[in-house]
Amino acid sequence: MPVLSSPIKTETSPRPFSPSNNPFLTKSPAPYSRPASKRLIPRLEPDEVSAKVGLASLPVQHERMCNRKGAKFTMILAGCSGTGKSTFLNTLFGVPLDEHKEETSSIFFDIRERKYELTEGNFDLQLTTVDVPGFGAKMDNQYSWMPIVKYIDHYFRRYMLQEEQPDRSKLEDNRVHVCLYFIQPSNTSLSALDLESMKEISKRVNLIPVVARSDTLNRDELMEFKNTINKTLAAFDIGVCKFISDQEVIDKIHLVSPYAVVGSNATFENSEGKLVRARKYHWGMVEIENPEHCDFLALREILMSEHMLDLIQSTEAHYNAYRRLCLRDRLERAADNAFRQPPSLDDDEDGLASYLLYKKSLPWSTIMSQDDVDAEDAQLSNEVRKNLEEYVRKTELSIKEWRQSLVRKQAEFNEDLKSIHIRISELRNECHRLKNGGSKESDQDAASPILKNEYLGE
Numbered sequence: 001m002p003v004l005s006s007p008i009k010t011e012t013s014p015r016p017f018s019p020s021n022n023p024f025l026t027k028s029p030a031p032y033s034r035p036a037s038k039r040l041i042p043r044l045e046p047d048e049v050s051a052k053v054g055l056a057s058l059p060v061q062h063e064r065m066c067n068r069k070g071a072k073f074t075m076i077l078a079g080c081s082g083t084g085k086s087t088f089l090n091t092l093f094g095v096p097l098d099e100h101k102e103e104t105s106s107i108f109f110d111i112r113e114r115k116y117e118l119t120e121g122n123f124d125l126q127l128t129t130v131d132v133p134g135f136g137a138k139m140d141n142q143y144s145w146m147p148i149v150k151y152i153d154h155y156f157r158r159y160m161l162q163e164e165q166p167d168r169s170k171l172e173d174n175r176v177h178v179c180l181y182f183i184q185p186s187n188t189s190l191s192a193l194d195l196e197s198m199k200e201i202s203k204r205v206n207l208i209p210v211v212a213r214s215d216t217l218n219r220d221e222l223m224e225f226k227n228t229i230n231k232t233l234a235a236f237d238i239g240v241c242k243f244i245s246d247q248e249v250i251d252k253i254h255l256v257s258p259y260a261v262v263g264s265n266a267t268f269e270n271s272e273g274k275l276v277r278a279r280k281y282h283w284g285m286v287e288i289e290n291p292e293h294c295d296f297l298a299l300r301e302i303l304m305s306e307h308m309l310d311l312i313q314s315t316e317a318h319y320n321a322y323r324r325l326c327l328r329d330r331l332e333r334a335a336d337n338a339f340r341q342p343p344s345l346d347d348d349e350d351g352l353a354s355y356l357l358y359k360k361s362l363p364w365s366t367i368m369s370q371d372d373v374d375a376e377d378a379q380l381s382n383e384v385r386k387n388l389e390e391y392v393r394k395t396e397l398s399i400k401e402w403r404q405s406l407v408r409k410q411a412e413f414n415e416d417l418k419s420i421h422i423r424i425s426e427l428r429n430e431c432h433r434l435k436n437g438g439s440k441e442s443d444q445d446a447a448s449p450i451l452k453n454e455y456l457g458e
């Protein structure tokens with residue numbers, strides 16, 4: 001795996017990528033500065049503590065821990081081909097990542113997964129980037145977002161299964177922390193593919209919409225496009241980083257979102273004589289790290305120097321939502337199976353019977369009074385009784401008809417039998433008469449006992 005030393009740092013970089021800049025790490029827990037409220041536990045002011053216990057060094061401890069462990073960060077770059085995803089990544093880390101890429105053999109044939117190890121100061125970052133070659137380039141793009149969603153769910157499921165094992169010491173966490181969705185620059189609106197994809201992705205992971213190659217729009221067009229995107233996202237209830245718990249961070253992200261980015265690895269001298277990364281045109285230069293020109297710096301701050309840990313932590317909330325759904329589904333299926341045998345509370349080792357009873361009582365207890373429940377129960381049992389009576393009546397009727405048809409058939413068989421016997425007797429008499437050459441009368445007398453006996457069935 002390639003180990004990349006510090007990404008290019010320019011003077012305009014406001015905060016280099018380091019955990020020491022992260023508010024999560026450096027913010028004091030301020031145990032003594034919370035607003036006064038009714039407390040059950042008495043608060044000890046610093047002067048009342050005879051000796052310092054060292055609480056103030058907790059952030060330092062935390063920072064040390066983070067430095068030791070490093071971090072794992074997984075980022076999906078979604079969007080159509082040619083929207084500048086690879087260029088953006090190289091610009092973000094200040095190094096041509098393409099030259100160091102180590103493609104891992106992903107179990108998903110339609111996903112490109114790359115892993116990098118980045119080091120800055122004494123902090124290690126294991127970065128995984130994921131993209132979908134051919135996204136939006138098929139004849140039918142209705143389900144282009146499927147590989148992304150499958151990838152996210154796969155790693156949630158794997159994490160959940162590992163968590164359920166007795167030994168969790170080797171727990172491997174490859175959950176996705178953020179998805180940058182690259183929107184084609186246009187001054188119209190979002191495509192159906194963009195909408196559908198962002199809707200599905202935002203349910204599972206922190207979504208950050210990005211206006212790709214934003215230097216192809218002028219300032220007014222860009223503002224209008226950003227407004228349209230925000231309105232459309234709100235209308236379709238697509239949340240941007242909606243699981244981050246800190247409202248300040250959410251507000252900060254929403255203030256700029258969607259992020260208009262420009263990517264380039266070429267450096268040029270700007271009007272102040274500084275060497276900066278930029279895209280140069282005959283009409284001028286777009287500086288990547290100039291907030292006047294694009295939102296690259298703001299996005300880098302969110303992803304790297306300021307809020308990476310917020311993104312990582314909020315993944316837990318996304319994961320919990322997934323886990324809740326999975327476990328509920330698993331219980332529902334187990335409950336369905338259990339319904340085949342009536343649940344017994346005496347033998348309720350796994351709590352399933354209690355769950356069934358709880359589930360049975362839940363809709364009523366939350367929305368209906370006991371009288372309503374009784375009335376509902378009475379109506380339900382009435383319906384069941386009526387259905388049962390109807391079923392019994394119909395069954396009895398069909399049995400009766402079936403019995404009558406049997407009797408009718410038996411009578412027909414008897415009739416047939418009777419005529420066959422008569423015919424046999426007649427033939428026998430005829431045989432006797434021919435054999436003896438006698439008169440018809442004597443033959444008849446001799447045959448009559450046979451006829452009589454056979455006819456009577458004796």
Ligand SMILES: Nc1nc2c(ncn2[C@@H]2O[C@H](COP(=O)(O)OP(=O)(O)OP(=O)(O)O)[C@@H](O)[C@H]2O)c(=O)[nH]1
Pocket residue numbers: 080081082083084085086087088133212213214215216261262263264279
């Ligand atoms: N004008 C402009 N062009 C850009 C920008 N970023 C990238 N490009 C150009 O767009 C083209 C495609 O860039 P890539 O980074 O390869 O795009 P991609 O999304 O990774 O493409 P795939 O690898 O096919 O998915 C290249 O010619 C880049 O030089 C940008 O911000 N503005």
